[in-house]
Amino acid sequence: xxxxxxxSGVLPKRGPVSDPPASVPQDCRNCGAYKLCVSxxxxxxxxxLFDRVVKRKQMLKRGETLYRxxxxxxxxxxxxxxxxxxxxxxxxxxxxxxxxxxxxELLGLEDMQxxxxxxxxxxxxxxxxxxxxxxxxxxxxxxxxxxxxxxVKIMSAxxxxxxxxxxxxxxxxxxxxxxxxxxxLSQQFAQRHYSTIEFDLTMSRSxxxxxxxxxxxxxxxxxxxxxxxxxxxxxxxRIKLNDLERLQRIANHRSALS
Amino acid sequence: xxxxxxxSGVLPKRGPVSDPPASVPQDCRNCGAYKLCVSxxxxxxxxxLFDRVVKRKQMLKRGETLYRxxxxxxxxxxxxxxxxxxxxxxxxxxxxxxxxxxxxELLGLEDMQxxxxxxxxxxxxxxxxxxxxxxxxxxxxxxxxxxxxxxVKIMSAxxxxxxxxxxxxxxxxxxxxxxxxxxxLSQQFAQRHYSTIEFDLTMSRSxxxxxxxxxxxxxxxxxxxxxxxxxxxxxxxRIKLNDLERLQRIANHRSALS
DNA sequence: CGCGCTATTGATGACGCTCAAGACCCGTGG
DNA sequence: CCACGGGTCTTGAGCGTCATCAATAGCGCG
Numbered sequence: 001x002x003x004x005x006x007x008s009g010v011l012p013k014r015g016p017v018s019d020p021p022a023s024v025p026q027d028c029r030n031c032g033a034y035k036l037c038v039s040x041x042x043x044x045x046x047x048x049l050f051d052r053v054v055k056r057k058q059m060l061k062r063g064e065t066l067y068r069x070x071x072x073x074x075x076x077x078x079x080x081x082x083x084x085x086x087x088x089x090x091x092x093x094x095x096x097x098x099x100x101x102x103x104x105e106l107l108g109l110e111d112m113q114x115x116x117x118x119x120x121x122x123x124x125x126x127x128x129x130x131x132x133x134x135x136x137x138x139x140x141x142x143x144x145x146x147x148x149x150x151x152v153k154i155m156s157a158x159x160x161x162x163x164x165x166x167x168x169x170x171x172x173x174x175x176x177x178x179x180x181x182x183x184x185l186s187q188q189f190a191q192r193h194y195s196t197i198e199f200d201l202t203m204s205r206s207x208x209x210x211x212x213x214x215x216x217x218x219x220x221x222x223x224x225x226x227x228x229x230x231x232x233x234x235x236x237x238r239i240k241l242n243d244l245e246r247l248q249r250i251a252n253h254r255s256a257l258s
Numbered sequence: 259x260x261x262x263x264x265x266s267g268v269l270p271k272r273g274p275v276s277d278p279p280a281s282v283p284q285d286c287r288n289c290g291a292y293k294l295c296v297s298x299x300x301x302x303x304x305x306x307l308f309d310r311v312v313k314r315k316q317m318l319k320r321g322e323t324l325y326r327x328x329x330x331x332x333x334x335x336x337x338x339x340x341x342x343x344x345x346x347x348x349x350x351x352x353x354x355x356x357x358x359x360x361x362x363e364l365l366g367l368e369d370m371q372x373x374x375x376x377x378x379x380x381x382x383x384x385x386x387x388x389x390x391x392x393x394x395x396x397x398x399x400x401x402x403x404x405x406x407x408x409x410v411k412i413m414s415a416x417x418x419x420x421x422x423x424x425x426x427x428x429x430x431x432x433x434x435x436x437x438x439x440x441x442x443l444s445q446q447f448a449q450r451h452y453s454t455i456e457f458d459l460t461m462s463r464s465x466x467x468x469x470x471x472x473x474x475x476x477x478x479x480x481x482x483x484x485x486x487x488x489x490x491x492x493x494x495x496r497i498k499l500n501d502l503e504r505l506q507r508i509a510n511h512r513s514a515l516s
Numbered sequence: 517c518g519c520g521c522t523a524t525t526g527a528t529g530a531c532g533c534t535c536a537a538g539a540c541c542c543g544t545g546g
Numbered sequence: 547c548c549a550c551g552g553g554t555c556t557t558g559a560g561c562g563t564c565a566t567c568a569a570t571a572g573c574g575c576g
Contacts, residue, residue: 090429090510091511092510092511092512094425094430095429096421096424096425096428098421098424109414110413110414111414112410113411113414114414118418119421141406142403142406145400148399148400149371152371152410152413153371155368155410155414155417156369156370156371156413158417159368159416159417160368160376162417162420162421162424163346163354163356163376163377164346165424166346166356166420166423166427167352169424169471170427170470171348171353171471172352174532204553204554204555205554205555205556206553206554211428212428213427213429214533215533217532217533217555217556218533219555220555220557221532221556221557223555224556224557236540236541236554236555252348252349252350253349253350254350254352431563462521462522462523463523463524464523472564472565473565473566474522474523475523475524475525475565475566476563476565478525479525481523482525494522494573
């Protein structure tokens with residue numbers, strides 16, 4: 001469930017902003033990049049250096065961009081709350097959404113090398129991020145194996161995620177793609193200890209379609225079909241998965257004919 | 259041109275195998291992973307350690323696998339000569355080719371973390387690889403920023419490559435996909451100082467189709483169409499690109515109607 | 517020299533796109 | 547407060563691209 005949203009980081013109700021620099025901020029504990037930040041914090045020796053590496057609370061309204069393709073990379077971004085989509089653009093302007101990201105994810109790593117953003121990141125709603133100076137981050141990473149480990153881990157996951165998407169686009173039909181998409185959302189929510197079977201989408205039908213290589217209308221129609229079959233209940237962005245088992249079979253087995 | 263193939267590493271005509279361990283092997287100079295290996299070699303202190311890290315000349319016949327999905331990762335592999343395809347498999351057995359790889363490329367990095375292969379690598383013809391012990395490699399990487407740099411660089415490129423493929427599958431039609439594919443091959447050959455406009459495919463129509471999310475027959479038909487339009491000449495696996503300019507337009511511009 | 521894999525070409529039809537129209541929702545401003 | 551407007555969602559009709567099935571030709575390899 002996330003109607004009110006995971007905005008604990010975005011709108012810190014208990015004591016805004018300035019924490020004593022000597023201790024890890026309270027609301028960082030729930031951040032997916034917590035370990036990475038702690039490494040930064042510990043290795044940076046004195047806490048003031050940590051503050052120079054990580055600047056907190058950059059706010060983005062729905063539709064605002066974190067960075068664009070071609071821009072030079074000055075920061076990495078950790079999502080504190082809200083949600084972000086990343087997309088790449090072909091020469092003739094066609095846009096492909098590559099991923100949807102939520103609290104705890106680190107964005108921009110794959111562009112660290114080239115120092116030029118290869119894709120665009122845009123908030124899909126009110127979103128808050130931590131800014132990490134790329135130069136200082138890299139400096140620390142050089143000295144700290146734990147940070148390197150995290151970097152490789154994140155990038156490996158990214159490769160795997162993108163490869164899964166290729167498999168989906170290359171070998172699965174519309175129904176299978178949407179089923180797989182819903183299940184992967186479900187798993188994401190599970191990791192965050194939200195409900196696995198009922199949640200709100202953070203993105204439009206159009207964005208889902210773009211991501212899955214389908215038209216917006218097709219997404220609607222497949223939703224309708226899944227609903228007719230009793231597999232899901234969808235009312236706008238509120239989704240309920242009524243039969244994970246059968247969804248799995250649709251996503252994975254060509255032979256699931258009923 | 260590569261009919262006789264880039265097998266200088268596979269069949270080392272001038273003095274097989276055992277080089278004096280004190281110097282870098284002659285035929286390593288042309289390897290794409292040269293810098294990485296030199297780093298390994300320099301940092302390993304004594305050359306005998308280098309020999310423990312990199313074991314040379316593992317030979318694979320056409321169709322043999324380097325590793326399979328699910329296998330535990332014991333080595334990374336540098337391709338010395340020949341060509342390898344990597345693919346992932348969905349639960350119900352559908353296979354998606356993710357990439358074609360040739361001399362100089364390092365395979366397996368993205369599975370280093372999990373220590374479990376996430377995809378399968380298979381030789382598409384006679385191929386030779388160097389085996390790199392994953393444990394020793396990781397050990398050295400921890401101490402050497404240059405190696406870390408190379409790792410992140412390779413993985414970044416992999417992410418970008420896979421994202422490009424998603425864009426291709428998600429937003430481009432058959433003709434655009436094949437045109438883009440041929441152009442990317444052309445660029446690869448350019449980097450190796452082979453001919454940009456005439457070369458031999460290392461993979462079957464079926465593999466190309468699989469990679470591009472199309473049927474084998476569609477690949478044939480699109481080849482035929484491109485040939486009719488005078489854009490390429492294809493006779494079996496021998497390809498000649500007659501108009502790079504116009505191919506570019508087909509690959510990138512929806513509006514290229516002639 | 518023939519077997520098997522690869523490539524080619526045709527006929528047919530399905531899946532998903534495009535275009536179109538209308539409903540709905542929500543924020544904004546009169 | 548209501549009306550307006552833009553964005554989102556939904557549903558329908560028709561069509562195009564590409565998959566599928568099938569048959570044959572070609573090629574390389576043992």
